[in-house]
Amino acid sequence: MTTTSAPPETPRPPEAPGPKRRIGDRVFAGTTTGAGVLILLVLAGVAIFLISEAWPAVTAPSGDIAGGDGLGAYIAPLIFGTLLAAVIALLIATPLAVAIALYITYYAPRRLAAGMGYVIDLLAAIPSIVYGFWGIAALAPALVPFYEWAADHLGFIPLFAGPASATGRTMLTAGIMLAVMILPIISAISREVFSQAPALHREAALALGATRWEMIKMAVLPYGKSGVIGGAMLGLGRALGETLAIAIVLSASGGISFNLISSTNPSTIAANIALKFPESTGLDVNTLIASGLALFVITLGVNMIARWIINRRADFSGAN
Amino acid sequence: MTATRSVEPATAAPRSGLVEQHRRLPRLALPGLFVLGAVVGVAFSALTGFSVVLAVIYAVVLGTLAVYVASRAVEGSRKALDRLVTCVVTTAFAVAMVPLVSLVWTVLSRGLKRLDGEFFNSSMLGIVGQGGGAYHAIFGTLVITAITTVVSVPIGLLTAIYLVEYGNGRLKRWITFLVDVMTGIPSIVAGLFAFALFALFFGPGVRLGIMGSIALSVLMIPVMVRSSEEVLKLVPNELREAAYALGVPKWRTILKVVLPTAIAGLATAVTLAVARVVGETAPLLITVGIINGTNLDPFSGRMATLPVFAYYQLTQPGFPPEYAIDRAWTAALLLIILVMALNVVARLISRFFAPKTGR
Numbered sequence: 191m192t193t194t195s196a197p198p199e200t201p202r203p204p205e206a207p208g209p210k211r212r213i214g215d216r217v218f219a220g221t222t223t224g225a226g227v228l229i230l231l232v233l234a235g236v237a238i239f240l241i242s243e244a245w246p247a248v249t250a251p252s253g254d255i256a257g258g259d260g261l262g263a264y265i266a267p268l269i270f271g272t273l274l275a276a277v278i279a280l281l282i283a284t285p286l287a288v289a290i291a292l293y294i295t296y297y298a299p300r301r302l303a304a305g306m307g308y309v310i311d312l313l314a315a316i317p318s319i320v321y322g323f324w325g326i327a328a329l330a331p332a333l334v335p336f337y338e339w340a341a342d343h344l345g346f347i348p349l350f351a352g353p354a355s356a357t358g359r360t361m362l363t364a365g366i367m368l369a370v371m372i373l374p375i376i377s378a379i380s381r382e383v384f385s386q387a388p389a390l391h392r393e394a395a396l397a398l399g400a401t402r403w404e405m406i407k408m409a410v411l412p413y414g415k416s417g418v419i420g421g422a423m424l425g426l427g428r429a430l431g432e433t434l435a436i437a438i439v440l441s442a443s444g445g446i447s448f449n450l451i452s453s454t455n456p457s458t459i460a461a462n463i464a465l466k467f468p469e470s471t472g473l474d475v476n477t478l479i480a481s482g483l484a485l486f487v488i489t490l491g492v493n494m495i496a497r498w499i500i501n502r503r504a505d506f507s508g509a510n
Numbered sequence: 511m512t513a514t515r516s517v518e519p520a521t522a523a524p525r526s527g528l529v530e531q532h533r534r535l536p537r538l539a540l541p542g543l544f545v546l547g548a549v550v551g552v553a554f555s556a557l558t559g560f561s562v563v564l565a566v567i568y569a570v571v572l573g574t575l576a577v578y579v580a581s582r583a584v585e586g587s588r589k590a591l592d593r594l595v596t597c598v599v600t601t602a603f604a605v606a607m608v609p610l611v612s613l614v615w616t617v618l619s620r621g622l623k624r625l626d627g628e629f630f631n632s633s634m635l636g637i638v639g640q641g642g643g644a645y646h647a648i649f650g651t652l653v654i655t656a657i658t659t660v661v662s663v664p665i666g667l668l669t670a671i672y673l674v675e676y677g678n679g680r681l682k683r684w685i686t687f688l689v690d691v692m693t694g695i696p697s698i699v700a701g702l703f704a705f706a707l708f709a710l711f712f713g714p715g716v717r718l719g720i721m722g723s724i725a726l727s728v729l730m731i732p733v734m735v736r737s738s739e740e741v742l743k744l745v746p747n748e749l750r751e752a753a754y755a756l757g758v759p760k761w762r763t764i765l766k767v768v769l770p771t772a773i774a775g776l777a778t779a780v781t782l783a784v785a786r787v788v789g790e791t792a793p794l795l796i797t798v799g800i801i802n803g804t805n806l807d808p809f810s811g812r813m814a815t816l817p818v819f820a821y822y823q824l825t826q827p828g829f830p831p832e833y834a835i836d837r838a839w840t841a842a843l844l845l846i847i848l849v850m851a852l853n854v855v856a857r858l859i860s861r862f863f864a865p866k867t868g869r
Binding site for chain 2: 214219226227228229233235240243289290298306308309313319322323324373377402404460464471478494496497501
């Protein structure tokens with residue numbers, strides 16, 4: 191849109207007649223600019239305060255950190271668990287979200303489409319703790335038969351090595367729950383880019399005799415590809431930072447394991463903080479904040495890449 | 511008759527050829543085939559020991575397969591692929607509905623039990639086992655959310671005004687980009703930030719309501735900026751130019767022309783931003799904590815909030831556990847009702863108070 195495409199040397203149109211700048215104008219412009227700068231300061235403040243509180247854990251002798259093997263050994267399994275849960279969620283949610291976006295934009299009856307989009311958006315509005323409640327009460331028990339079957343029949347794949355968890359509170363359950371939570375984010379952005387696919391391209395494809403799927407494949411998907419990737423990255427960012435839903439559902443015991451259906455799972459950074467923070471004191475607090483700093487850096491990177499991909503598309507869309 | 515007959519085949523022949531290429535299944539055939547496949551699927555699952563989930567999976571797979579095979583035989587592979595994709599995409603939408611329905615059903619069926627007067631009237635002070643309520647948590651949530659709104663809305667709105675009306679060049683680009691990035695800050699990191707900020711001044715172990723508000727503001731400001739920026743961009747430029755042409759200074763134009771035009775959209779933006787933070791648990795868990803009594807002073811000591819209340823009632827129910835778990839579900843139900851109500855209010859505001867732009 192107008193965010194990045196403004197030509198640098200455009201002369202500003204005169205705002206007030208003559209050289210006289212009113213005092214009200216100056217005050218108002220200053221206030222709004224100050225608010226904008228404040229946001230930059232807040233973001234910088236988040237980084238600075240986290241670093242300052244994490245620093246004692248970074249410099250502490252490795253024997254003092256919980257676990258006794260130093261900060262790296264403490265955080266590494268947590269990062270692994272965080273990434274594993276988020277990747278599972280992404281693998282499940284992305285195809286589903288693209289299909290939903292296509293359904294709402296090009297398949298659903300026109301009159302119902304807006305309402306359906308709204309219903310999907312409601313999924314995003316539900317607080318994450320309620321997802322946790324649902325995950326432990328409804329989703330996990332429902333998945334137990336599948337886990338038992340998978341442990342029996344798919345046990346040769348390391349992911350399903352078993353033994354199957356009797357409660358269903360496994361990494362795969364957490365991943366599926368995260369998938370439900372990030373589904374509306376990915377599908378909302380996909381929907382937006384799909385609906386912006388140039389009508390001329392679509393109509394040309396249909397006029398040449400393409401079926402609806404061929405039209406989508408030729409005109410819509412190539413146009414929407416970067417938007418879908420960006421949306422998926424945003425979903426990834428959300429999945430990485432999701433806290434209480436995972437803290438409630440995942441039965442975590444630490445360590446690194448690719449076994450998705452057993453009852454011993456790696457924890458995630460955010461869930462670990464939520465579970466340990468209220469009871470921690472002293473250096474443990476600094477350690478947890480250091481792990482939070484790692485999470486902050488990871489999500490910041492993911493979000494920056496996502497925004498960069500989405501904004502790059504906006505530059506070329508010519509639809510402003 | 512005979513004269514026309516001799517002419518017809520010449521013109522009709524290519525047309526009939528075309529028609530043959532585009533042979534289509536009759537309209538009702540496809541749903542019929544799908545149902546047929548589905549019935550076979552259900553029967554198949556009944557043979558192997560009936561379960562609802564398996565029956566639905568078999569039914570959908572076989573129904574889709576029936577449609578695909580029939581369409582491929584009659585209409586050709588391209589059309590068949592199109593029909594297959596239609597089935598797949600529709601199924602995907604239905605699959606996404608399952609968690610929503612299941613979630614609402616689960617929370618309703620478990621939460622309605624304690625949705626009574628006592629739940630709204632009493633706190634958890636001195637409650638062991640039966641009874642008790644979330645009075646303290648409900649009002650704690652209201653207080654903290656109100657402070658968050660008071661902090662975030664002016665900052666967010668002013669930033670949006672800067673981005674739309676004043677900003678240009680590098681600073682605007684950076685603010686836009688960083689606001690987008692800030693939208694993705696994990697809520698727990700926002701909580702850690704507030705904790706780190708206050709721990710520097712008040713020492714470790716500090717828990718205050720205002721800390722929670724600061725943490726939630728970090729989450730709410732970017733949402734507020736983004737949505738009000740979109741709203742302000744919708745205000746037609748002609749209105750601003752008309753005001754400038756009359757010699758109205760810029761700041762008065764913004765206050766008297768731009769903001770009133772966009773007021774409905776801004777109200778929607780505020781409501782949605784509040785809905786976004788009202789159910790946040792993680793930052794409150796580590797900054798505000800929980801207490802059993804009622805504390806509505808955000809500047810002294812721990813406070814109870816609805817999401818944290820629900821979390822602790824579920825995970826540390828005490829003994830006997832069932833009463834606390836019932837309270838937890840009712841609190842979760844209350845959260846959903848609150849968020850949904852805010853969403854509906856936002857919809858209504860944007861529908862009924864939207865300015866008539868004449869476009």
